[in-house]
Amino acid sequence: MYCQQCEQTAGGKACTKIGVCGKTDETARLQDELTGALITVSRKGIDISDKQLSEGLFATLTNVNFDNTALERLIAQVGQPYYDLNKVCDADENVKSLKTLLLLGVRGIAAYAYHALVLGRDVSEICAFLRKGLAAIGEPDWGMDELLPLVMEAGKVNLSVLEILDRANTETYGIPAPAKVTMEVEKGAFIVISGHDLRDLKLLLEQTDGKGVNVYTHGEMLPAHGYPEMRKYSHLKGNFGTAWQNQQREFADVPAPVLFTTNCLMPPKDSYKDRIFTTAVVGYPELTHIGEDKDFSPVIEKALELGGYHENSKFTGINGGAELTTGFAHGTVLSVADKLIEAVKNGQISRFFLVGGCDGARPGRNYFTDFVKQAPKDSVILTLACGKYRFNDLDLGTVAGLPRILDMGQCNDAYSAIKVAVALAEAFNCGVNDLPLSLVISWYEQKAVSILLTLLHLGIKNIILGPTLPAFVSPAVLNFLVEKFNIAPTTTPEADLKKILER
Numbered sequence: 001m002y003c004q005q006c007e008q009t010a011g012g013k014a015c016t017k018i019g020v021c022g023k024t025d026e027t028a029r030l031q032d033e034l035t036g037a038l039i040t041v042s043r044k045g046i047d048i049s050d051k052q053l054s055e056g057l058f059a060t061l062t063n064v065n066f067d068n069t070a071l072e073r074l075i076a077q078v079g080q081p082y083y084d085l086n087k088v089c090d091a092d093e094n095v096k097s098l099k100t101l102l103l104l105g106v107r108g109i110a111a112y113a114y115h116a117l118v119l120g121r122d123v124s125e126i127c128a129f130l131r132k133g134l135a136a137i138g139e140p141d142w143g144m145d146e147l148l149p150l151v152m153e154a155g156k157v158n159l160s161v162l163e164i165l166d167r168a169n170t171e172t173y174g175i176p177a178p179a180k181v182t183m184e185v186e187k188g189a190f191i192v193i194s195g196h197d198l199r200d201l202k203l204l205l206e207q208t209d210g211k212g213v214n215v216y217t218h219g220e221m222l223p224a225h226g227y228p229e230m231r232k233y234s235h236l237k238g239n240f241g242t243a244w245q246n247q248q249r250e251f252a253d254v255p256a257p258v259l260f261t262t263n264c265l266m267p268p269k270d271s272y273k274d275r276i277f278t279t280a281v282v283g284y285p286e287l288t289h290i291g292e293d294k295d296f297s298p299v300i301e302k303a304l305e306l307g308g309y310h311e312n313s314k315f316t317g318i319n320g321g322a323e324l325t326t327g328f329a330h331g332t333v334l335s336v337a338d339k340l341i342e343a344v345k346n347g348q349i350s351r352f353f354l355v356g357g358c359d360g361a362r363p364g365r366n367y368f369t370d371f372v373k374q375a376p377k378d379s380v381i382l383t384l385a386c387g388k389y390r391f392n393d394l395d396l397g398t399v400a401g402l403p404r405i406l407d408m409g410q411c412n413d414a415y416s417a418i419k420v421a422v423a424l425a426e427a428f429n430c431g432v433n434d435l436p437l438s439l440v441i442s443w444y445e446q447k448a449v450s451i452l453l454t455l456l457h458l459g460i461k462n463i464i465l466g467p468t469l470p471a472f473v474s475p476a477v478l479n480f481l482v483e484k485f486n487i488a489p490t491t492t493p494e495a496d497l498k499k500i501l502e503r
């Protein structure tokens with residue numbers, strides 16, 4: 001195997017024997033074959049459905065599908081000889097770097113397209129770009145001149161898909177509003193639901209209604225508490241646990257089943273394997289997978305059988321806090337835009353930091369906790385995605401009547417942050433780069449890659465990226481990113497804050 005698509009890749013270079021994520025050599029080969037088959041389809045102009053295309057690509061994201069049978073089925077459905085991805089690896093290092101960047105961007109876009117498609121949205125234009133991007137990866141003679149514009153276009157297309165998804169979510173589940181979410185688990189039967197698929201949560205809430213089974217979010221499902229159509233269910237109680245990389249510890253002795261929607265699933269330990277269920281694109285051998293009929297009865301039965309805790313049980317976030325807040329999507333933040341602008345003008349708010357992105361297991365990720373703790377007391381921390389669990393239980397007080405940490409949602413809601421930044425720039429009659437706004441982004445998997453490409457497409461400069469830079473970025477491509485966008489790796493919170501505040 002040869003995989004370097006995520007931040008935890010072995011030795012900071014590539015996984016070649018077994019994935020640090022737990023992906024086997026065989027699974028990696030099947031994921032390459034699936035990608036290769038989709039490249040062939042795109043190069044030959046063969047018509048496959050947008051669902052098949054986005055689902056196939058989504059299945060190759062990190063921590064999504066470890067189930068070889070499911071991957072074989074997806075390959076058989078495409079039914080084309082696969083383009084050999086080794087040709088990408090053997091190319092000139094800059095071509096390899098750009099083709100990898102394009103492929104990972106395409107995978108991230110496909111994930112968002114899939115979520116929008118599930119909510120009945122038309123993503124045909126998005127998928128047309130996915131086909132164009134995949135076809136380009138198979139072009140034998142393309143160099144930097146041809147590939148670089150496509151990489152930048154991926155950022156533009158990702159912005160479109162995020163906008164489509166934002167509209168799909170808010171039109172289906174309402175405009176998110178601020179919500180306080182407890183980490184206490186009430187006694188009695190319950191289900192934990194993880195991942196990004198809001199539709200699965202909604203269906204689970206409907207199917208558990210009146211059954212004496214409570215529902216708790218986990219990981220990226222936390223922002224669901226902000227949506228009116230979810231909050232109306234009184235048995236949606238709170239949030240269990242923290243970010244994805246702690247699941248093997250947090251699920252070890254929980255007396256309840258966990259339903260994984262896509263993504264991030266880790267190989268389950270034997271101690272809790274019988275309690276894990278999967279649905280949507282996520283999969284792992286031998287786990288019960290709930291198919292397209294979305295009949296969650298086996299999960300509900302398991303919850304009733306396990307019975308939950310005997311007493312109410314208190315849990316805390318990684319900093320000891322017992323309550324989280326979410327629901328500060330663009331609708332809420334922009335409804336107080338006048339107040340924010342006034343607070344910046346009169347000096348109450350000195351700066352906005354967008355600190356967020358994907359979390360991961362590396363110890364260096366404490367950087368993001370320390371950064372937020374050390375940020376000036378009159379600054380506002382906008383956050384999104386699972387990286388927020390590093391600090392979302394901290395009580396940093398308020399500024400200008402608003403909590404200092406504003407959780408804008410999942411990584412799927414990056415559009416919210418962009419919308420707020422653009423609106424502030426308009427209000428101040430300046431460019432986004434001239435705002436008192438700094439972006440400190442953590443990355444892990446391929447959706448973060450597509451979001452990063454969107455930020456670059458918008459011309460956003462001075463992004464600080466960590467905890468490490470992607471292994472697939474060649475020196476020449478890195479040089480381009482530094483010269484054009486002044487992108488920089490994280491160093492220490494102290495040094496990076498100093499640099500930002502002196503700018």
Ligand code: SF4
Binds near residue numbers: 010022023
């Ligand atoms: Fe390694 Fe990441 Fe690929 Fe898994 S997804 S095999 S950890 S690079």
Ligand code: SF3
Binds near residue numbers: 220358359445
């Ligand atoms: Fe996290 Fe997987 Fe990316 Fe949606 S849950 S941000 S890593």
